[in-house]
Amino acid sequence: MSAVTGTNATDSSARTRALLTAADPGRRRTDRIMQGLIWFAFAIAMVPLAWLLWTVTVEGVGRMSIDFLSLSMRNIFGGDPGGGIYHAVMGTLIITGIAALISVPVGILTAIYLVEYGKGWLARSVTFFVDVMTGIPSIVAGLFAFSLFALFLGPSVRMGIVGAVALSVLMIPVVVRSCEEMLKLVPNELREAAYALGVPKWLTIVKVVLRTSVAGLTTGVLLAVARVIGETAPLLVTVGVTDSINLNPFEGRMMTLPVFTYRQYQQGYAPCPAGESATCVADIAFQNAWGAALVLIVIVLTLNLLGRLVNRWFSPKLR
Amino acid sequence: MAQRIDVKDLNIYYGDFLAVQDVSMTVEPQSVTAFIGPSGCGKSTFLRTLNRMHEVIPGARVEGSVELEGVDLYGSDIDPVAVRRNVGMVFQRPNPFPTMSIRDNVLAGVKLNNKRISKAEADDLVESSLHGANLWNEVKDRLEKPGSGLSGGQQQRLCIARAIAVKPQVLLMDEPCSALDPISTIAIEDLIGELKSEYTIVIVTHNMQQAARVSDRTAFFNIAGTGKPGKLIEMDETSTIFSAPAQKSTEDYVSGRFG
Amino acid sequence: MTITDSPPRAGVRPVRRRRSSDRGFNRAFRWISHGAGITILVVLAAVALFLLWQAWPAITAGGEQLATSVPRFPADTSLLAYVGPLVFGTLLAAVLALCLAVPVAIGIALFISHYAPRRLAQLLGYLVDLLAAIPSVVYGLWGFLVLAPVLTPFWLWLNENLSWVPLYGGQASTTGRAMATVGVVLAVMILPIITAVSREVFLQTPKLHEEAALALGATRWEVVRTAVLPFGRSGVISAAMLGLGRALGETMAVLMILSPGFSYSLDILAAGQHQTIAAYIAADFPESTGLGINTLIATGLALFVITLAVNMTARWIVSRRKEFSGAN
Numbered sequence: 093m094s095a096v097t098g099t100n101a102t103d104s105s106a107r108t109r110a111l112l113t114a115a116d117p118g119r120r121r122t123d124r125i126m127q128g129l130i131w132f133a134f135a136i137a138m139v140p141l142a143w144l145l146w147t148v149t150v151e152g153v154g155r156m157s158i159d160f161l162s163l164s165m166r167n168i169f170g171g172d173p174g175g176g177i178y179h180a181v182m183g184t185l186i187i188t189g190i191a192a193l194i195s196v197p198v199g200i201l202t203a204i205y206l207v208e209y210g211k212g213w214l215a216r217s218v219t220f221f222v223d224v225m226t227g228i229p230s231i232v233a234g235l236f237a238f239s240l241f242a243l244f245l246g247p248s249v250r251m252g253i254v255g256a257v258a259l260s261v262l263m264i265p266v267v268v269r270s271c272e273e274m275l276k277l278v279p280n281e282l283r284e285a286a287y288a289l290g291v292p293k294w295l296t297i298v299k300v301v302l303r304t305s306v307a308g309l310t311t312g313v314l315l316a317v318a319r320v321i322g323e324t325a326p327l328l329v330t331v332g333v334t335d336s337i338n339l340n341p342f343e344g345r346m347m348t349l350p351v352f353t354y355r356q357y358q359q360g361y362a363p364c365p366a367g368e369s370a371t372c373v374a375d376i377a378f379q380n381a382w383g384a385a386l387v388l389i390v391i392v393l394t395l396n397l398l399g400r401l402v403n404r405w406f407s408p409k410l411r
Numbered sequence: 412m413a414q415r416i417d418v419k420d421l422n423i424y425y426g427d428f429l430a431v432q433d434v435s436m437t438v439e440p441q442s443v444t445a446f447i448g449p450s451g452c453g454k455s456t457f458l459r460t461l462n463r464m465h466e467v468i469p470g471a472r473v474e475g476s477v478e479l480e481g482v483d484l485y486g487s488d489i490d491p492v493a494v495r496r497n498v499g500m501v502f503q504r505p506n507p508f509p510t511m512s513i514r515d516n517v518l519a520g521v522k523l524n525n526k527r528i529s530k531a532e533a534d535d536l537v538e539s540s541l542h543g544a545n546l547w548n549e550v551k552d553r554l555e556k557p558g559s560g561l562s563g564g565q566q567q568r569l570c571i572a573r574a575i576a577v578k579p580q581v582l583l584m585d586e587p588c589s590a591l592d593p594i595s596t597i598a599i600e601d602l603i604g605e606l607k608s609e610y611t612i613v614i615v616t617h618n619m620q621q622a623a624r625v626s627d628r629t630a631f632f633n634i635a636g637t638g639k640p641g642k643l644i645e646m647d648e649t650s651t652i653f654s655a656p657a658q659k660s661t662e663d664y665v666s667g668r669f670g
Numbered sequence: 671m672t673i674t675d676s677p678p679r680a681g682v683r684p685v686r687r688r689r690s691s692d693r694g695f696n697r698a699f700r701w702i703s704h705g706a707g708i709t710i711l712v713v714l715a716a717v718a719l720f721l722l723w724q725a726w727p728a729i730t731a732g733g734e735q736l737a738t739s740v741p742r743f744p745a746d747t748s749l750l751a752y753v754g755p756l757v758f759g760t761l762l763a764a765v766l767a768l769c770l771a772v773p774v775a776i777g778i779a780l781f782i783s784h785y786a787p788r789r790l791a792q793l794l795g796y797l798v799d800l801l802a803a804i805p806s807v808v809y810g811l812w813g814f815l816v817l818a819p820v821l822t823p824f825w826l827w828l829n830e831n832l833s834w835v836p837l838y839g840g841q842a843s844t845t846g847r848a849m850a851t852v853g854v855v856l857a858v859m860i861l862p863i864i865t866a867v868s869r870e871v872f873l874q875t876p877k878l879h880e881e882a883a884l885a886l887g888a889t890r891w892e893v894v895r896t897a898v899l900p901f902g903r904s905g906v907i908s909a910a911m912l913g914l915g916r917a918l919g920e921t922m923a924v925l926m927i928l929s930p931g932f933s934y935s936l937d938i939l940a941a942g943q944h945q946t947i948a949a950y951i952a953a954d955f956p957e958s959t960g961l962g963i964n965t966l967i968a969t970g971l972a973l974f975v976i977t978l979a980v981n982m983t984a985r986w987i988v989s990r991r992k993e994f995s996g997a998n
Binding site: 462464467469492493494495496497499500502504506507508509510511519520523570573574577 | 787788876878879880881882883884885886887888889892896897900901
């Protein structure tokens with residue numbers, strides 16, 4: 093190479109280097125700032141989560157004992173540190189259980205309808221209104237269930253079953269949505285393989301589609317239960333409150349965990365005329381509330397975790 | 412001013428997987444270089460290391476060097492954003508921004524620079540870029556319409572206009588005609604022939620006739636089997652590759668015996 | 671047993687039975703599943719009808735009649751004037767929450783879809799979803815006992831130094847039981863739903879468009895700005911509407927934190943100014959009788975109509991967007 097092209101090469105090399113290192117500081121700064129803000133947004137969301145879980149654990153764990161989990165609040169007044177949440181736990185399990193019994197068949201069948209049969213305006217409107225139904229405020233669901241039963245049983249009706257109906261209204265769309273997603277994951281080849289063997293459609297659905305997606309459906313149901321088990325407002329207006337154990341959802345008021353938490357919060361500080369003692373704790377109501385909140389959160393988080401694990405462990409590998 | 416690319420001993424990894432092994436080549440300025448080879452041989456992967464686009468995939472990394480006029484693209488003081496601005500790219504499927512008008516699509520890269528550009532300057536740039544992409548006469552009356560309303564071939568030329576509007580030195584094309592009909596393909600090929608007087612052009616293609624039609628030099632990549640890395644088999648004048656290749660596998664490939 | 675051989679196995683037995691009973695079973699199964707779908711529509715219609723039915727006595731009753739039998743009913747007014755401040759409070763709380771939540775939610779969604787390390791992204795997404803799993807009554811308890819005392823000094827500072835801003839005027843609450851605190855808690859509660867929907871939309875951004883922006887020399891933020899945000903805009907809007915719907919209907923957090931009042935005041939730092947429909951119903955329902963219950967259900971009907979309108983708009987935007995992207 094001649095000397096002339098040599099200098100040319102160094103020249104263009106220097107110019108290229110200038111081009112390739114010339115980051116616009118303004119743009120780079122914007123990029124950095126936005127990256128920082130976006131990380132910060134995530135951090136901001138984690139603050140209340142960690143803070144809340146921490147508070148509930150710390151405040152609630154002190155109240156945990158066999159008594160707290162196995163006694164009701166019957167005959168407990170003022171700052172008496174006795175009693176427990178047994179009646180509320182049972183009420184929650186019974187009412188949520190009935191709600192699940194109502195919602196799961198309707199929800200899964202609707203999902204089957206949408207995925208396997210749905211065509212035309214009916215399917216479109218069902219899809220649309222399922223989505224709209226997910227947005228019904230929980231208190232409105234409670235008012236609906238109350239109105240329904242008040243029509244037959246008068247305006248003072250307060251029963252577990254009314255609450256269960258209210259919860260179903262909230263639960264059905266959640267079940268439909270998640271089960272629909274799961275059924276859609278079943279590959280069409282499986283259905284066609286069954287049809288090709290002369291299996292009728294309903295048996296294909298029951299034996300192939302449902303069986304393939306059973307883990308996913310379980311997950312959907314568990315997450316839906318987790319979603320409604322913490323509902324307070326609809327139960328407050330339909331089931332009411334009680335301090336005693338009532339296991340019959342068709343008669344009388346029942347207690348539930350979320351409502352118990354609210355009820356204890358409502359009690360506020362107890363007057364202790366003789367000062368704090370073993371029989372009178374001023375903030376016992378708040379301690380009870382935190383205790384119930386801890387149990388509730390443990391239940392909800394367990395259901396969530398269980399749901400995700402069921403899907404991860406038991407769902408067949410389709411791909 | 413088009414620039415020369417020198418690649419030395421380049422290995423490309425995805426995590427621990429060696430995707431392309433030991434490539435060394437020189438890409439001459441103001442010429443068209445074609446990469447050919449069977450599917451999965453790493454030619455597109457290699458193309459993407461020439462403007463650091465492979466870094467988008469997590470775990471992708473390279474060993475060796477890619478030099479543009481003697482400057483290593485992977486040097487520590489090099490800004491990848493500036494590299495991509497300097498080395499433009501056109502993709503397999505035309506990808507104009509669907510929410511932008513034709514005019515805004517052409518200006519998209521320039522506007523990123525935040526530089527105040529007067530309307531007259533912008534108009535000039537849009538016109539010259541669209542002229543450069545042989546698209547001006549077809550779209551000059553509908554510059555404010557969305558770019559997604561154009562035909563596939565027009566969209567691809569719009570993407571080329573968008574790429575040359577930021578005034579790069581090198582233009583990489585990743586199978587630019589594979590999603591287009593034959594007539595649009597001819598339009599793009601003609602355009603490539605015109606663009607090479609100003610840019611260094613590298614084109615990946617599946618179509619050997621296309622490589623023969625548009626390129627000055629051709630590089631043949633091959634892969635020994637699945638899971639094995641892709642390699643550069645040979646690189647030479649296009650006429651030599653298609654008439655008297657040095658390697659047996661090149662001859663097999665260009666004569667259509669596999670691939 | 672693998673999945674691929676399950677259809678043949680499932681198919682072996684029924685084939686023989688088919689001729690005799692299939693037709694009946696097939697039809698029955700189809701009708702059952704159709705019936706379930708129709709049930710959904712019936713339930714939604716029933717909700718509207720029963721609410722209207724129970725609300726009707728209150729709607730038709732005159733102001734004087736309501737004033738005598740409904741506690742807290744202001745004299746010489748109509749049902750509309752009575753519901754008005756509640757609707758105002760509901761909207762104020764929801765809009766406040768939305769303003770706080772949307773920017774953060776977009777940030778989180780972008781973080782999970784485009785910024786977080788790929789392997790961690792799913793796990794971090796679960797963490798955000800956990801915010802939705804926490805029962806509202808726990809949010810209320812935490813907001814009242816923990817968050818409100820912490821925020822109070824900050825609210826007082828705003829009230830003292832920025833009282834010329836319309837929202838920060840008035841007499842600031844010293845307990846933190848004001849709309850501002852409610853807004854913060856509601857914002858946290860609606861974060862996960864807005865995040866979840868936006869995240870899905872952002873993840874759907876065509877790779878082609880992101881690469882186009884990158885190849886033009888865009889920084890990561892510029893890729894987001896030129897390719898991701900324009901593509902996801904309508905999705906984010908509908909996500910925000912869904913969040914709005916959720917915030918409008920939230921009961922317990924408001925009930926437990928807010929010190930209620932019935933004015934059209936904008937002073938979000940002051941106590942005793944606002945109340946939302948849902949919290950009002952939950953607070954008064956247990957003690958109400960007769961026409962009082964009808965009146966509460968009438969306000970509930972108003973809430974139902976508002977949330978229905980918001981949700982339907984949101985879903986309509988989503989479905990329109992689907993068609994739009996399907997056509998391309």
